[in-house]
Amino acid sequence: xxxxxxxxxxxxxxxxxxxxxxxxxxxxxxxxxxxxxxxxxxxxxxxxxxxxxxxxxxxxxxxxxxxxxxxxxxxxxxxxxxxxxxxxxxxxxxxxxxxxxxxxxxxxxxxxxxxxxxx
Amino acid sequence: xxxxxxxxxxxxxxxxxxxxxxxxxxxxxxxxxxxxxxxxxxxxxxxxxxxxxxxxxxxxxxxxxxxxxxxxxxxxxxxxxxxxxxxxxxxxxxxxxxxxxxxxxxxxxxxxxxx
Numbered sequence: 001x002x003x004x005x006x007x008x009x010x011x012x013x014x015x016x017x018x019x020x021x022x023x024x025x026x027x028x029x030x031x032x033x034x035x036x037x038x039x040x041x042x043x044x045x046x047x048x049x050x051x052x053x054x055x056x057x058x059x060x061x062x063x064x065x066x067x068x069x070x071x072x073x074x075x076x077x078x079x080x081x082x083x084x085x086x087x088x089x090x091x092x093x094x095x096x097x098x099x100x101x102x103x104x105x106x107x108x109x110x111x112x113x114x115x116x117x118x119x
Numbered sequence: 120x121x122x123x124x125x126x127x128x129x130x131x132x133x134x135x136x137x138x139x140x141x142x143x144x145x146x147x148x149x150x151x152x153x154x155x156x157x158x159x160x161x162x163x164x165x166x167x168x169x170x171x172x173x174x175x176x177x178x179x180x181x182x183x184x185x186x187x188x189x190x191x192x193x194x195x196x197x198x199x200x201x202x203x204x205x206x207x208x209x210x211x212x213x214x215x216x217x218x219x220x221x222x223x224x225x226x227x228x229x230x231x232x233x234x
């Protein structure tokens with residue numbers, strides 16, 4: 001396994017168009033996270049899945065954003081009716097979370113990101 | 120909500136010099152992560168700390184979490200141009216609940232190493 005992968009790496013789209021990004025996590029990882037990063041800032045949490053269940057969505061995730069992880073493996077993030085303010089790096093991360101015992105934090109690994117430019 | 124403040128915001132050093140980056144939290148840290156990022160790329164996992172007083176090292180990079188678990192430092196010994204990039208600290212915001220696992224990040228420290 002070579003780590004978390006994301007596709008595409010770059011996307012340029014016109015305002016109003018829909019875009020979809022894909023994330024493939026590390027194969028044994030049951031948690032998958034989406035973050036957004038704008039220039040000069042740290043990543044901001046958008047949403048996360050444990051297996052196929054979407055457990056939390058940030059207030060940053062407007063109704064135009066939707067994420068899925070249908071089989072508990074890869075995930076897609078779709079943005080409808082893109083706006084210039086959506087221009088950012090979209091990062092995916094994964095971790096393995098034990099569902100029994102303990103609440104220790106888990107190592108979280110990131111993909112290379114998808115850079116979205118909305119013109 | 121938990122906030123992380125990194126200092127300095129940017130750092131320029133000569134190759135071979137030692138340096139330290141700090142990350143201070145407004146709340147108790149239940150897990151503190153350090154990542155490195157090259158411009159326009161994803162985050163590379165460096166280390167994760169969870170216990171007060173814990174210290175971890177990887178090659179020439181050492182990270183510590185203080186006893187009170189509200190501050191962490193990242194120390195690079197004998198810096199090299201390959202160390203250049205953006206260093207980010209991230210933290211787990213609480214000890215449990217559905218929010219457990221998502222990370223809150225500092226704004227990053229930009230490190231430049233001159234050969």
